[in-house]
Amino acid sequence: MSSASLSSALPPTASASAGSRCNPHLRIPKTLFTFHHPHHHHHPFLLRVTNETSRTEVSTTDPTNERLESDKIVDGMDFGELCNEFECISSPLVESTARQLVRDILELREGNRALGTYAVSVKYKDPVRSFTGREKYKRPLWITGALENPTVRVQEMVMLSTSVLNIKWTIQGKPKSFVAGIGGDLIIRVNSQFTLxxxxxxxxxxxxxxxLSSSSIIAQAFFWTSRRLFATVEAAKDLADGAKDLSTRFSTKQENTEVYPDPSGDPTKFFQRDDGFQRDVYQIALFLAVLYFVVQFLRTTL
Structure with missing residues (x-):
């Protein structure tokens, strides 16, 4: 599939005659995004986008404004050849996922993030934390808790293949810590890679x-310290959630097997099994795990 191009000269009705895999060409008013592209008709594979705000501003009087402002970032992307003469190697849902991901980034979405974009057993990894499971995407972001009025800019968005999406974006904001604030704004250039x-x-x-090369030494120290602390707290939450799930499963099993027949073979005799020891083992294991993460955090920061 060739790259979709953005054109403000086409009227909104032009989209009705477009192919089923082409993006709609709409007349877009002046917005927060600045597109840099050559004047010829065929765009390069990379789409470079600049956004000078931390959120996508949505007009309350125009319900389609949010879709236009987020979708137009993806309109010029090349998603590769989804189908050839014999078979389809990818799905149009890949493109809709790309639109949702960039919307979540620009708006710094937390609790209202579209979890359907992620597989149930999605695997996440960064330099200080990793986890499995999309439910953890519901938790608050480190950005909103550590920086004052953070801004987000998307520089590049490209499909490295029909299943790998790469987004390069920048976060900038003043640390909420008074001491770290002396070092100026924290600037983080993020390279996010999504396998779909x-x-x-x-x-x-x-x-x-x-x-973090664009940030001062003080700002970098604040980032790594606060980020590792954040990762430690999140890991403790993971353990607590895991213990809770395990306890729930065990309780459900106990409800079904609370009373056991006498193994001697007498169907009229029953006995109950004491599970107090097993509960104690779970509690001790949870305590040791939390203690381990606290010790590791102190070793890396002191």
Whole structure:
């Protein structure tokens, strides 16, 4: 599939005659995004986008404004050849996932993030934390808790293949710590790579890399300290959730097997099994795990 191009000269009705895989060409008013592209008709594979705000501003009087402002970032992308003469190797859902991911990034979405974009067992990894499971995407972001009025800019968005999406974006904001604030704004250049299921379009792997070379030494120290502390707290939450799930499963099993027949063979005799020891083992294991993460955090920061 060739690259979709953005044109403000086409009227909105032109989209009705477009192919089923082409993006709609709409008349777009002046917005927060600045597109840099050559004047010829065929765009390069990379789409470079600049956004000078931390959120996508949505007009309350125009319900289609949010879709236009987020979707137009993806309109010029090349998603590769989804189908050839013999078979389809990818799904149109890959494109809709890309639109949702960039919307979540620009708006710094937390609790209202579209979890359907991620597979149930999605794997996440960054330099200080990793986890499995999309439910953890519901938790608050480190950005909103550590920075004042953070801004987000998307520089590049490209499909490295029909199943791998790469987004380069920048976070900038003043640390909420008074001491760290002396070092000026914290600038983080993020490289997010998403591996997508080619059929469902869902994210199955998500990896992030950070570049802090544009920040001062003080700002970098604040980032790594606060980020590791954040990762430690999140890991403790993971353990607590895991213990809770295990306890729930065990309780459900106990409800079904609370009374056991006498193994001697007498069907009229029953006895109950004491599970107090097993509960104590779970509690001790949870305490040791939390203690381990606290010790590791102190070793890396002191």
């Amino acid at each position: 299921n080619q059929i469902s379009g869902q994210v199955i792997e998500h990896e992030e890399l950070w570049d």
